[in-house]
Amino acid sequence: MARASHPEPAVTVTALATALAATSGRGPTGCALVAAAVLTGQLSVGWSNDWIDRARDAAADRRDKPLVAGASRPRAVAVAAGWALGLCVPLSLASGPAAGAAHLTCVAAAWAYNLGVKRTVLSWLPYAVAFGLLPAFVTLGLPGRPWPPVWAVTAGALLGVGAHLTNVLPDIDADLAAGVRGLPQRLGRCRTRYLAPVPLFAASTVLVFGPPERSAISNTATLTVTGALAVTTALLPDKGPRGRIPFLTTLALAVTAVSLLLVRGRALV
Structure with missing residues (x-):
């Protein structure tokens, strides 16, 4: 399950967002909320990616994929993705409605990439939206809710x-x-x-x-x-x-x- 979550990008993006929150002035509680929201969002993206691509990965004999190798079950990965996404919503909104909306837009863009945008000429767009709004998630959770x-x-x-x-x-x-x-x-x-x-x-x-x-x-x-x-x-x-x-x-x-x-x-x- 850990391997199917794509742990490297999940940890990297979470660390980036948390460090950005710390350097911009978010306190310990704010940084913890940012870390939890981003981590659950990234886990949902990673698990959904492997679940959505399971048939294609199997056809390509991607033995590095846990679902292809039999190390994880499709239902377990799907349930984990759903739970992670469900937790991401309140954790994102805990930083405020505007900040929560910004982060949930980031997560929606990543899910859109998994669901098919990655197979189009606009494959770059979800990345641009998600990374572009990441500073907004951080600053909109600060006092005064400033836009970056x-x-x-x-x-x-x-x-x-x-x-x-x-x-x-x-x-x-x-x-x-x-x-x-x-x-x-x-x-x-x-x-x-x-x-x-x-x-x-x-x-x-x-x-x-x-x-x-x-x-x-x-x-x-x-x-x-x-x-x-x-x-x-x-x-x-x-x-x-x-x-x-x-x-x-x-x-x-x-x-x-x-x-x-x-x-x-x-x-x-």
Whole structure:
């Protein structure tokens, strides 16, 4: 059951949201509510993903999937997804109606991706919506219910698109064989590799120049590093001994953008 929940993205997104809540001024109770809401939402998304794709995964003999390997039962995974989603609703609304609505929209976007959007040219859209609204879930739960600045929503959306492209990049061939034809699969491995760094670099640029307080030295260093990573991703081959380097550099770009978003947490309000 733990494996079927997609624990890596669930833990990563929960940690990001909780850290963003802490840096933006949410107290211990507020941070705990954010963590609980995001974790239950992510668990519902992960379990629903494996349940919805169980037939396709079985046809592709995906033995890494618990439902295909027989380690989990479809009914148990479906029930777990339902319970997690049910818990997510009150936990999200505990931060306030506006904040709850923002987070539940994020979860709805992720479910829409699982239910079929991932097989369309708009596969990037749920990621853009979910990551773009994540800062809103944090700030709308603060006193005064402030909406996050435009630069934070924009950077979050760009980070989401970059995360989608980076996440799909290693599995494009397997996805095509399974009949999944989202935007990255339609573009192909080579063009997706060139495209993936673009929204991540753009997110870092927005996070550098968007907030009112800026440091010329740190900004120059950040843009130099992210620019070098983007160029490296585009120039190095994605096959052979160095084949994983482009994937790793896009991950490094994503980590840089996330780090910048956390550093800018205080500027959200």
